[in-house]
Amino acid sequence: MPAEVAAAAESVFPQLEALLPHVQKPIQYVGGELNSTVKDWDSCDVRWALMYPDAYEVGLPNQGVMILYEVLNEQQGVLAERTYSVWPDLEALMREHQVPQFTVDSHRPVKAFDVFGLSFSTELGYTNMLAALDLAGIPLEARDRGLDDPIVMAGGHAAFNPEPIADFIDCAVIGDGEQAVLEVTAIVRAWKAEGRPGGREELLFRLARTGGVYVPGFYDVEYLPDGRIARVVPNRSGVPWRVSKHTVMDLDEWPYPKQPLVPLAETVHERMSVEIFRGCTRGCRFCQAGMITRPVRERSITGIGDMVDKGLKATGFEEVGLLSLSSADHTEIGDIAKGLADRYTEDKIGLSLPSTRVDAFNIDLANELTRNGRRSGLTFAPEGGSERIRKVINKMVSEDDLIRTVATAYGNGWRQVKLYFMCGLPTETDEDVLQIADMAMNVIQKGREVSGSGDIRCTVSIGGFVPKPHTPFQWAPQLSAEETDARLQKLRDKIRGDKKYGRSIGFRYHDGKPGIVEGLLSRGDRRVGAVIRAVYDDGGRFDGWREHFSYDRWMACADKALAPYGVDVDWYTTRERSYEEVLPWDHLDSGLDKDWLWEDWQDALDETEVDDCRWTPCFDCGVCPQMDTSIQIGPTGKKLLPLTVKQPAGSGHTH
C-alpha cells in the first residue's frame, strides 16, 4: 500500500473497513447517519473536527456537539466532522495497522483538520482525549505541536477548570459555543489567508487577545511553599488577566439542532431533544451547571413548537425531550406540554421532561406528558434526606411537597417513583443520610394508601457528592471514599432491614471511589496533568465506564506523579480551602462574584436559604452586570396552534 504518497486528508475508510469485521458494533464507526453532512474538503478553508470524548453511543446524542456541527456546517467555506472514542478492540487494531483517529463523516484523519474541538461534559473524558490525540498522531503536549497540527480546543462544562489538561490543550472556550466557534473560525480563516504569519503562536495569540479564548501557555502559575497557588499571571503582553465565558442571549435566534442526527447504531438517548431554556437560578449550591450557565434564558413557546415540528419531520423520532436544568420551571411549561400533546395525539409521540423539580411539578403536567406515550416512572431529585441538609444545599423542596406530589402520582396510576440523592454533602452526618430511608418509607406508605395497592415501588438512587469549581461548595472538603461507602452501607442496611416497606424500595448507589478521581480532576491544577498522563500511559481509558475505570491505577499514578510537588490526592479532594486561597480556576470568569460565592458558602454552613432571583430581587451573584446579560423569561401568552393537515404517504394527488 503506497501510504506515504496519500494526501494527508484522504479517507482512511478502505483501511478501516478491513478492521471492522473484527470489532464489536462496527456500525458506530461508519457514519452515514441521517442528517449528517459531508462537505467538499477542498472548497472549505476552515475545517473543524469535533469530538465528544466517549463512546459513540454516548457521544452521538450530545446536544452540544450536534449544535456546533450544524452551526459550523451552515457556514460557507467551513466544514465540521465528528469523531468519537474508539473502543479498545478497535484501538488495538488501529495501532497494529497504523490507521489514525478518523472522523465518522468522511473518515479523514483528525490531524488533517485546522481545529480539533473537544466537548467535555465530565472530567472523566480526559484520558480518552489523550488516546485520541495519540491515535491521531498529534503530540500529546501542546508545546510539542507544529504548524500543521490542529489547534486542540476544549469546551463544555468541565472546561470551566481546564487547568488539569492545560499541558494537552492549546486553548479552551468557556460558556455557550454557538457564537464562539464562529468567532474562532473567523480568526483562523484570516490567519490562514495571510499565509499563517507567526505560526501557531501567532494564531493562539490572536485568539487569546479577544478575551474569550483561554490559552494556558500564555499564563504562568506560581506556587507557595505549602503547595497552594501564589498567583496566575500572563507571560506576555496583550493577554488578558481573566478570560470570560460566552453567553448566547436570544435562544430563539439559535434554533439548533434543526435536524438532529439519527444514528443507525443504538445510542443512550434516542429522542427529539429541544432545549427549552438555558441556565438556572434556583441556586442549588452543589450544582455547577446552575452556577455557570446563568442567567436564565427561555426559548419561547412558539420557538419550541417550531423546533419540535421540524425536528420530528427530519428525524422520525417517537419521543420529544424538553431539556433544561429544571424543565418544569419554564414559565409556560403547562401550555407547551398541552400544546404538544394535542398536536401529536395521533402520532403516538411521547413527551419527556428529564429534569423536574418536585415543587414545580403537578399532575396536569404529568398527564399531558403521558397522554400519547408510556407511563414510565417519575423521577425526582430531593438530593438530601433531611430538611436540614436541604437547607445547606439550598434545594428548597420540603418532604410535604414530595409526599403530596407522589400521592397524586400514585393516585393517578403511576406505580414507580425514582428519587435521586447525594451522599457526602458539606456538614452531612449519618443521620442526614439515614433520613433518606424514612422519606422513602413515607413515600411507599402514602402510595399504598392512595393507590390501595401493595404493588408500588420507590427506587432510591444515590451517589457521592463531588465539589465543583465556580460553586459555593468549591471550598468544601469532599467526603473520602471510605466514609462515603460506610454511610451508604448504613443507609442500605436500614432500607433492607425494614420488614414493612423494605421490599418495595429499590436501592441503587455508586461507590465513593470514582467520585474521588472526579474530585481530583474537577478541582485540580496543572500539576494534576502529570497524573492524567501517567494513567493514560498505563492504559487508562473510558474512566466513566465501570468496567474500564481503575481506582487503584489512578491512586498509584497520583502518588507517584504528585509526590515531587509535595501534594497528594487528599490535598485536592478532602481538604477544605480557605477564603484567601487562590483557586486554580480564578482567572476563568464565569461571571460569578467570588465574594458572593463565599457568602453563599457561609450561608450554607449557617443553613440559610437563598431564593430564586426570577421571582425575588437580585442577590448580586454578579453574572448579569459582569457579563452584560439579563434574565430572559416569559410568559409570552402565546399558544401552540394545531398543525395543518398532513398529506399522507403515497396517497397520490390531493385536490
Add this chain to the structure above:
Amino acid sequence: MQRIRLRYTKRGRLRFTSHRDFQRAFERALRRAEVPMAYSAGFTPHPKVSYANAAPTGTGSEAEYLEIALTSARDPEQLRTLLDASLPAGLDVIDAVEARTPGLADRLTASVWELRLDGVDPAGARRAVDAFNGAPAVEVQRRTKNGVRTFDARSAVVSLESVPTQDAQADRPSDRPCAILRLVVRHVTPAVRPDDVLSGLRAVADLAPPVPVAVTRLAQGLLDEETGTVTDPLAPDREAGAKEPQTAPATAAATAPA
C-alpha cells in the same frame, strides 16, 4: 388493512448495520414518510412490521424482505419511493408489492451469496471449491453464546462455484488477485451461513483469505430443486395482482381526501 411486501438492500458501509439497527431505522423512516401504519395492541404499541430472515451484520445484501401492515391502502410503488428516500443511501428499498398470497417467509427457502476473496488467487480458490464439493460432509465449528458448536456445512449447500472475476459485481478496481465465489445455500436450522462455508473451505483446503471476505446476498427465495436456482419470492403476489382487476390501491389514491 393492507399488507405490503418490500425488498431492500444493505449496501456499502451500511452493511455493518445490525438487524436491530435496521429495525429502528426503518420504523423511523415509516414515521418520516407518514405511512399510515397499523399498530400492535398493548401497553407499548409497535408498528406492525414482519421481518424475514435478516442477513448477518457485516454482510451486504441485495435481497432482504419484510412486510408491513397499513390501516389504509397505498400504492406500493409510491410507498417504495417514499421509504427509499427516507432511508439512508445504502439501505435502499428496491421492490414493493401488495401481499395477495400467504406465507412470504415460507417462500424464503434458500439464498444466493457472492463471496469476494480479495488477495486470493482464483486457481487456488477453484481447487478449494472442488475439494469442498467433493466431500460428503464438511465439519466446521462456530462459536455461539453457549460455546462452540460443531456441525456439517456441506449438506445445506446446493451449489458452490468459482466465477470469473469480471462477471462479478465488482465495485472496486484492484490490481491484486481476487477470487469470486457464488454460493447457493438452503435455509436450514441451525443455519449454515457463508462464514461457515468459508470455514469449510479452510478445513478442506487450507484456504485462508488475507483480508476479510466481502459477502453479499444476491437473492433469496424459493429453491427450484430441479435447476438449483432461487426464484423471486414476490412473483406470486405480482401474478395474483395481475389477474385481479385493478382495485384497492388505485381507487384509494384517486379518492384520497384532500
